[in-house]
Amino acid sequence: MQTRKSVSIIKRKKEKKMKGKKLMAMLMAGSLLLAGLTGCGGANAKGGGAAASADDYPNGPVTIICPWGVGGGADVISRKISEVAKNYFDQPIVVENHTGASGTIGMMDAMDADADGYTMVLANGPLFSLTPKYIDVSYDLSDFTMLRGMRQVSLMILTNPQKSSIKTFDDLINYGKTHKITYATSSGPGGDQYVVSSAMFKSLGIEAEPVVMGSEAESINAVVSGQVDCGLGTPPAYYSHQEEGTIQAVATFYPEAVKTPYGEVKSIKDWGVDVEFAGMDCLAVRSDVPQEIVDKLNAMLDDVYADSKFTGFMDEMGYPLWDAKGDEVTKFIEDQMDSMDKYVEMLK
The missing domain is CATH 3.40.190.150 (Bordetella uptake gene, domain 1)
Known part of the structure; x- marks a missing residue:
C-alpha cells in the first residue's frame, strides 16, 4: 500500500511529465497558429489545433x-x-x-x-x-x-452455522429478539456497510453492535472464528469458506434474490425490510x-x-x-x- 508521501512523489513526477506535455502542446499550437495566420486566418488555426489534439490522443501513457x-x-x-x-x-x-x-x-x-x-x-x-x-x-x-x-456487487449477511445456531435470516431475527447481535463490517461510521446494516437492524427493532475490521477478509474471518454473530461480505470472497461449511449467506442487501454456486440468496426485502444496497465500481x-x-x-x-x-x-x-x-x-x-x-x- 502506498503512503501519502509516495503518492505525493508520484503526483510530482506526473506533474513534471504533464508540464512537458503542456510545453510540447504550446509549441505545436504556436506552429499551427503561424500556419493559420499565413493561410486561412487565426480562427481556423485554433480550431485545427483542437482537432489535432484529439486526433493525436493518446500520445503517452494513461x-x-x-x-x-x-x-x-x-x-x-x-x-x-x-x-x-x-x-x-x-x-x-x-x-x-x-x-x-x-x-x-x-x-x-x-x-x-x-x-x-x-x-x-x-x-x-x-x-x-x-x-x-x-x-x-x-x-x-x-x-x-x-x-x-x-x-456490480451484492452485499451478503454471513453467519457460521458451525459456531452458532443462526443458519437462516429468520434465525438471526429471532436471536436478535433476546440478544444483542454483534456483526463484523469492513467500514465504520460513514461507510456503506455500516450505514445500510445499521439501518436494517434499526428497521427490524434489533439492538446490534458493529465490530469494525480492517478489511473484508478480516470480517469474513471474524465470522469463521466465531468472534461475531454475523458479518458482511461480497461474492466470491467468502466462497471457499462456504465450501467448507463455515460460512452461510442468509440474506442479501441486493434488491432482488442473488444466485450463487451454493443456491439462491433472498433479499432482505422479502422480510419487509425497506433497505437495499447494490455496490458497483465504474x-x-x-x-x-x-x-x-x-x-x-x-x-x-x-x-x-x-x-x-x-x-x-x-x-x-x-x-x-x-x-x-x-x-x-x-x-x-x-x-x-x-x-x-x-x-x-x-x-x-
Whole structure:
C-alpha cells in the first residue's frame, strides 16, 4: 500500500511529465497558429489545433487511479483492463493506487489531474452518495463524466452455522429478539456497510453492535472464528469458506434474490425490510475532458469488454460484468444518493 508521501512523489513526477506535455502542446499550437495566420486566418488555426489534439490522443501513457489498495476486486479488474487494452490502445494504461480517507484521496487526485484524458479514476456509488456526508471533499458528481460500469456487487449477511445456531435470516431475527447481535463490517461510521446494516437492524427493532475490521477478509474471518454473530461480505470472497461449511449467506442487501454456486440468496426485502444496497465500481474522467477523447476511451473499453480474455477472467473470478454506459452509471449513483439520504436520516 502506498503512503501519502509516495503518492505525493508520484503526483510530482506526473506533474513534471504533464508540464512537458503542456510545453510540447504550446509549441505545436504556436506552429499551427503561424500556419493559420499565413493561410486561412487565426480562427481556423485554433480550431485545427483542437482537432489535432484529439486526433493525436493518446500520445503517452494513461493512468487509472484506484482509490483502494492493491489486490481488492476493483484493483484486480482494472489491472486486467490494462493488460487486455494493449491489443486495442496505442499507449500503455498504468494503474496507480492512491489510498486513504475512504477513497476520497484518489478522487481528489483525479480532480487535480489535467483534463486531457490521461487520467481515469475508479469510483463507486458511496464516494458520491455517502462519503461526502462525513468527509469534506472538493468534488461532486457533476465534476466527473462516467465512462463505463465495471462490476456490480451484492452485499451478503454471513453467519457460521458451525459456531452458532443462526443458519437462516429468520434465525438471526429471532436471536436478535433476546440478544444483542454483534456483526463484523469492513467500514465504520460513514461507510456503506455500516450505514445500510445499521439501518436494517434499526428497521427490524434489533439492538446490534458493529465490530469494525480492517478489511473484508478480516470480517469474513471474524465470522469463521466465531468472534461475531454475523458479518458482511461480497461474492466470491467468502466462497471457499462456504465450501467448507463455515460460512452461510442468509440474506442479501441486493434488491432482488442473488444466485450463487451454493443456491439462491433472498433479499432482505422479502422480510419487509425497506433497505437495499447494490455496490458497483465504474471508470470516470473529469467532466471537462473533451468529448472526442471520452469517445476514444469508451471505444477502447468496448473492445476490452468484448474480449474473451477479459470476460473469461470476470467469469473465473466470479465478478458480474456491469457494462453500463455513462448515463446509466450516473443515474445509478443519483438513485443511490436518494437512498443514502433516507438511511442516514433513519440513524439520527
